[in-house]
Amino acid sequence: xQIPTQPIWVEDANTLRELCRKxxxxxxxxxxxxxxxxxxxxxxxGLIQVGDGEGCxxxxxxxxxxxxxxxxxxxxxxxxxxxHACSEDLEVFNVRLGAVPxxxxxxxxxxxxxxxxxxxxxxxxxxxMLGVEIPKGETRSDWLAxxxxxxxxxxxxxxxxHLLIVYGKLLQTLRQQERLxxxxxxxxxxxxxxxxxxxxxxxxxxxxxGWKLPERGVAALKLLAEWxxxxxxxxxxxxxRLMKEQPLFEIARRLPDSMGQLxxxxxIPRRTLHDDGDFLLGLVARACALDEDELPNCLTPxxxxxxxxxxxxxxxxxxxxAEELGVPAEIxxxxxxxxxxxxxxxxGTPELPxxxxxWRADLIGQxxxxxxxxxxxxxx
Numbered sequence: 001x002q003i004p005t006q007p008i009w010v011e012d013a014n015t016l017r018e019l020c021r022k023x024x025x026x027x028x029x030x031x032x033x034x035x036x037x038x039x040x041x042x043x044x045x046g047l048i049q050v051g052d053g054e055g056c057x058x059x060x061x062x063x064x065x066x067x068x069x070x071x072x073x074x075x076x077x078x079x080x081x082x083x084h085a086c087s088e089d090l091e092v093f094n095v096r097l098g099a100v101p102x103x104x105x106x107x108x109x110x111x112x113x114x115x116x117x118x119x120x121x122x123x124x125x126x127x128x129m130l131g132v133e134i135p136k137g138e139t140r141s142d143w144l145a146x147x148x149x150x151x152x153x154x155x156x157x158x159x160x161x162h163l164l165i166v167y168g169k170l171l172q173t174l175r176q177q178e179r180l181x182x183x184x185x186x187x188x189x190x191x192x193x194x195x196x197x198x199x200x201x202x203x204x205x206x207x208x209x210g211w212k213l214p215e216r217g218v219a220a221l222k223l224l225a226e227w228x229x230x231x232x233x234x235x236x237x238x239x240x241r242l243m244k245e246q247p248l249f250e251i252a253r254r255l256p257d258s259m260g261q262l263x264x265x266x267x268i269p270r271r272t273l274h275d276d277g278d279f280l281l282g283l284v285a286r287a288c289a290l291d292e293d294e295l296p297n298c299l300t301p302x303x304x305x306x307x308x309x310x311x312x313x314x315x316x317x318x319x320x321x322a323e324e325l326g327v328p329a330e331i332x333x334x335x336x337x338x339x340x341x342x343x344x345x346x347x348g349t350p351e352l353p354x355x356x357x358x359w360r361a362d363l364i365g366q367x368x369x370x371x372x373x374x375x376x377x378x379x380x
Contacts, residue, residue, distance in 0.1 A: 003161055003162060003165065004053075004054060004055050004056060004161065005056060005154075005157055005158055005161040006055070006056065006157065007056055007057075007058050007153040007154060007156065007157035008055045008056060008057045008058065009058050009060070009153070010057050010058060010059045010060065010064075011060040011063040011064060012063070012064065013064050013065070013066040013067075013069070016059060016064060016067070016069055016070060017069040019050070019057060020069040020070060020072065020073045021069075022052070023050065023052055023073055023079065024073055024076055024078070024079060026052060026053075026079060027078075027079065027080060028079065028080040028081070028082055028105070028164060028167060029050055029051065029052050029079060029080075029081060029082065029164075030049075030050065030051035030052070030082045030083075030160040030161075030163035030164045030167070031048070031049065031050055031051075031081050031082065031083050031089070031101060031160065031163075032048075032049040032083065032084070032089065032156070032159040032160050032163075033045060033046075033047065033048050033049070033088075033089045033092045033093070034046045034047040034049070034141070034143040034156055035047075035088070035092050035143060036142070036143055036144050039237065039238070039241075040236050040237065040238070041232045041233055041235070041236045041237055041238060041239070042091075042095045042233075042236055043088065043091055043092045043095060044144060045061040045092050045095075045096045046061070046062065046142075046143025046144045047059070047060065047061070047143055047148075047156055048061055048070070049156050049157065049159055049160045050160065051157075051160030051161055051163055051164060052164075053164050056156075056157035056158075056160050056161050058148075058153060058156055058157065061096055062144065062146060063146075067096065067097055070097060071097040071098060071099040072099075074093060074097060074099040074100065074101040074102065075099055075102065077102065077103060080103050080104075080105050081101035081102070081103070081104055081105070082105045082107060082163050082164060082167045083101070083104065083105070083106055083107070083163075084106065084107045084108050084122040084125070084163065085106065085108040085119075085121070085122065086104065086106050086108075086190065087190065087194075090190065090191070090194035091194065093194075094194055094195070100191050100194045100195050101191075102188075102191045103184070103187070103188070103191075104187045104188070104190060104191050105167060105183070105184075105187055106183075106186075106187050106190065107122075107125065107163065107166050107167060107170060108120060108122075108125070109183055109186050109187060109331070110167075110170040110174060110183045111125050111170060112327060112328050112330075112331040113174060113177075113179045113182055113183055113327055113331065114170055114173045114174055114177065114179070115173075115326045115327065116128060116129075117328060118328030118330045118331055119330075122134070122159065122163075123136055125166060126162050126166060129166055129169055130162055130165060130166065132162060134158050134159075134162070135155065135158070136155075137151065137155065141155070181359065182359055185358055185359060189355070198229070198233070200226045200229040200230050200233075201222070201226050203225040203226055203228065203229040204218070204221045204222040204224075204225035204226070204299075205299065206225075207221060207225055207245055207248060207249055208245060208249075209245075209246075209249045210249065210252075210299045211298070211299040211300060211301040211302070212249075212253075212301075213249075213252055213253060213298070213299070214298065215295040215296065215297065215298055216255070216287060216288065216290070216295055217252045217253055217255065218252070218295070218296050218297070218298055218299060219287040219290055219294075219295050219296055220251065220252040220255060220283065220284050220287035220288075221248070221249065221252035222287075222296060223283040223284075223286060223287055224248050224251055224252060224280065224283055224284075225248060227276075227279070227280070227283060228242050228243055228248065231276075241269070242269070242272055242276075243267070243268055243269065243272055244267055246267055247265055247266065247267035247268045250265045250266070250267070251265060251268075251280065251284065252284075252287075255284050255287070255288060256281065256284060257281065257284065257285065257288075258281070259273075259277055259278070259281065262277055262280065262281060263277075300343075303339055303342060303343070306379050307342050307346070307375075307376070307379065309375060309378075309379075310342055310371075310372055310375030310376055310379070311338055311339075311342065313371055313375050314338055314341070314342075314368050314371050314372060314375075315329075315338065317367065317368070317371055318332060318333055318364060318368070321363075321364055321367075325363075332360065332363070332364055333356070333360070333364060333368075334355075336353075337353045337355065337356060338368075340352075340353040341353070341356075341368055341369060341372045342372055342376065345369070345372045345373050345376045346376055350369055350372070350373060351369075352365045352366075352368075352369060356368075
């Protein structure tokens, strides 16, 4: 079968609308993006690629203001959108289109369940499944430059040219293995997560050292982290351009009440001190003025070393189970899910984290709970 790889440039809304009408009648289309993100908070879409089995279309989001037809197609539940390692692509679409492609089929996830390995790159997957080499020479291109070079266009087209063939082969394998529902479940989770509204008020929970702070320090950290999240988005700059995590933590730990004290904290950018220093001190003052009953709880510390053997026992069991299934252990469970199980057992309320309550419950979840209960009992 001859796979079309010639790039077809699309730079006007009318052509895009006609193509979207055509694609809405298909069962599946291949999708990819090229974007830039060096000095901004949000990714900037440089190109959106669609492969339909007949051509590789390069849609120019720089030239086309009205992408509503594409957004409508993304929401069309009758058309499966096939992507590879799509987490960043989903963010691009959410920002540029206000829509996340659904239903989604991620070939990287599918390949892991089909036995091709964990986190396999697109070029390697195409080589292994189809015996086709895909050059990667334009990976670091400037995708916002116009006009794009012929080499850039060829590279972008190849990212979707073979995707539907790979999709078809993976579908066949997964149906034979009775694992297609596993992939659909994980892909639906990606779509749901990408569409969730941002909760800037919970940004402090991601600050690595936050658990070391007393309650009032946590109150300050909560305000400071929320400020950083909101302002980075509003100014469209990386979070670390405003302030890195370490000085954010240090402000919450030291609770400075003057500009002199704030300036002595290492790592705060000079621009931030100049533009936002007084406001940051005001946030600290707000935290210090809270009554005791208004303070948030201290954050949960890392698991103690006494639970190390329990984690090892659980991981060892999952490795064996993964080998039996012929899948990577990493696709079955995440590190934080091991910790969730251990913490719940240690607190006397054994439970599985949300993701392990689905099809994973019978496959690994219930067995892991039993192992955790046995291991934690030996520590107690």
